[in-house]
Amino acid sequence: MSKLQANISGIIKSSVIDGPGNRMVIFFQECNLNCMYCHNSHTIGLCNLCGxxxxxxxxxxxxxxxxxxxxxxxxxxxxxxxxxxxxCPENSSPFYKQMSVENIISEIHEVKDFISGITVSGGEVMLHAPFLKLLFQKIRSNSELKHLSILIDSNGNINQEKWDSLLPYIDGVMLDIKAYSVDIHKQITGYSNEKILNSVAYLNLKNKLCELRFVLVPNYNNDEIEIMNIANLMKSVSPSVRKTLIKMRNHGIRKEFAYLKEPNEDEMIHAKSILTQSDLDILVI
Ligand code: SF4
Ligand code: SF4
Known part of the structure; x- marks a missing residue:
């Protein structure tokens, strides 16, 4: 049995919104961005038992x-x-649990006949690359689980070598781009987007990028130049990569960010029109 453990904030046994088909989704605790509009801010930090x-x-x-x-x-x-x-002052939760790779494999076995794949999500799941590698190796080498596709839902804020350790085992990555401009990205997430842009290019080169998503946040990333830059980024990846424009929703975000305004219909139409000027096929959610 492996000694590797990971902090798991939740498992959904059946989901049809976390990739194609019916999927089991495993959510990992802890994130390396701090997005203003995060709807699961209790998955960002780790508990320090403050009480x-x-x-x-x-x-x-x-x-x-x-x-x-x-x-x-x-x-x-x-x-x-x-x-x-x-x-919780740490953006954490008292509910997450430490689980081993074997614990998760046994959860997958319970639903293996009813699902088409698994999706690992977060928090930022790529902070757990060694754990994921072992998990994916066990799935790939198990004759009863070989039919399952494996997708990673990531913010992309990670170095290339972490991707290299996992790409042989996975079917694809769904990745968010919060902003193209570094300054706007820092305002929205607290961090630079340098690694994220590198991840987009690298995963596309390796034919492992399956979805690129852009969340529209009025007064932050909705000016014409910013959306044009996002359009050019989307244009730079393979036509087979699904491109999605997502409406930021402020339900469930932290109180200090309650002032964030959801895009109205006109703003969504305007953003979509800029993106589609570049002949992009855009899905709006
Ligand atoms: S989950 Fe509870 S004990 Fe842990 S850091 Fe948050 S408030 Fe403190
Ligand atoms: S009742 Fe449950 S959800 Fe509410 S504070 Fe207590 S543990 Fe948290």
Whole structure:
């Protein structure tokens, strides 16, 4: 049995929105971007056992387990109020669990006959490349799991060698581009997009990029020059890569970013018209 463990924030046994077909989705904790519009901000950080959520929980469903350095969550008394997620100063959650590769393989076995593939997502899943490599090797070498396709849902903010370690095992990568301009990217995510642009080019070169998505955020990345630059980036990759324009939705984002305005219909149409001027086939979500 491998000693490798990863922090898993959730597993969905069946999803039709995380890639083609019916897929099991495994969500990893921790991210290396801090997007203003993140809808799962409790997956960005790691728990440091500060106890704030334990004191806040109205149903006393949380306890610190000092010996095992984790939070114990009583699902029977929890009323899913999410107060623990809202209060956490680390953008973390008391709910994620450490799992081994073998734990995940056994979860996949439970649904293997009903799914067409698995998608690993986050947080930023590429922060766990050694764990993923072992997981994917085990899937590929297991005759009962060989029919499953493997997709990675990533922000792309990772070095090329991490991709090299995983590309032999995967079918493709779905990648977000938050902004083309470095300054705008820093405003939206807190970080540069240099590695992300390199990832787009590299994955396209290796025929492993399957989807490139752009989330429209009014007053940040919706000026004409910015969208033209995104259009040129989308144009630079293979026509077979699915290109998606996504409407930023502010439901569920952190209170400090509640001022963010969702794009209206005219703004979506305008953005799509700029993207399609370059003969791009754009899916709007
Ligand atoms: S989940 Fe957040 S609030 Fe709760 S103990 Fe961990 S760091 Fe503190
Ligand atoms: S979601 Fe559950 S564990 Fe979290 S504060 Fe509410 S009752 Fe407590």
């Amino acid at each position: 704030t959520c334990v004191d806040t929980c109205p149903t006393n469903s949380l306890q610190i387990d000092s010996e095992n350095q984790q939070i114990i969550h009583d699902v029977n008394t929890c009323n899913r109020c999410d107060k623990c997620l809202e209060i």
